[in-house]
Amino acid sequence: MSDRNDQPALEVRRCAFFFDVDGTLADIQPRPELVFIPSPTLAALEQLQGAGIPVAVISGRPLSQLDALFAPLQLPAAGVHGAERRAADGQRCDLALDTQVLAQIERELAQACAAYPGLYLENKGVAFALHFRLAPELETTARRLAEDFAQRHAEVLTLQPGKCVFELKPRGASKGEVIRAFMAEPPFSGRQPVFVGDDLTDEAGFAAVNALGGLSIKVGEGPSAAYRRLASVAAVGDWLDALLHSLGEPAMPITKSD
Incomplete structure (x- = not known):
């Protein structure tokens, strides 16, 4: 990684966090129904939310599957790449399809x-x-x-x-557009967006977060517009632990992957 001096520092308590699921918070499995969120990861997300820090999931999965994966935690979420969206107040905003x-x-x-x-x-x-x-x-x-x-x-x-x-x-479903929609609403508005993803489907989200002055994080290898990189799903879990420990500590610098 190389430092990006033009990027603002990351102050966890002033951030809004967005996470992809498969390949980011959960290891990819042979079939989608075998995927699970590790208990420590669920606990970390709940702790972030409990600290008053907005957390949302942005996934290719339908909302019904996301709720089952994260139960009993129910987060603001966008499913099917943004075709389905549940705002922080519980309101549904879905694309109209025939x-x-x-x-x-x-x-x-x-x-x-x-x-x-x-x-x-x-x-x-x-x-x-x-x-x-x-x-x-x-x-x-x-x-x-x-x-x-x-x-x-x-x-x-x-x-x-x-x-x-x-x-x-x-057509019209985009992780980038749905992140912008969340960022226009409370409790996300006015905060610095952070998006963690692993796949080509997440690149639109990285681009949107970069344009909003936030931090984009790519999980795994491959070219990406993301500013930072984590090696694996396990590394995402470690990073979440570090975020929790950093609450109340000095701001962490944003870095960009080579």
Whole structure:
């Protein structure tokens, strides 16, 4: 890492924290339903929130899955890359989509994927994910299918590549835009945003946080617009512990990855 002298210091009590989930707060598993949030991480998020520091999760998962993963803690959250959003006051702000069109797309996708048993189709309600983690040899097939559906249904869906997955998300859904929406509302407004993510889907969030004068943190390897880097999910847990210990301590400098 190299220092960024043009970046402001990070004062934890004046920050608003945003976290991706899979690959950031939780290790990626062979199938999405096997993912879990470690208990110490849940406790750390609860402690941050209890200290009056706003915390939200920004994920490709639907809100229903996020609530199950974080239970009993319920946080402000954006699901399906921002297509679903629950503000800090509990109000829902979701993209309006044609359910009949989505149902037809699901039927077509299921039929197309049936020819490839190793390809796992996840229906997120307002988005679809083609997972090939259990069959990496199907990456080209998954990409071709996803690109075809994104082109055929361009008025509804857009393609979002990820780690061992190609997602078809609603057009207009963006982690960057949803972070901006949170930052325009209490208790996030007026604070310095911090966003931690690991994937291509998080780059829009990094760009938004950078533009807002905040701290963007990339988990793992690969090129990124993020200002800082953590090596792994375990390193994120250690960083959360350091944040808790830093409360009331001098501000920490923001650094940028090489």
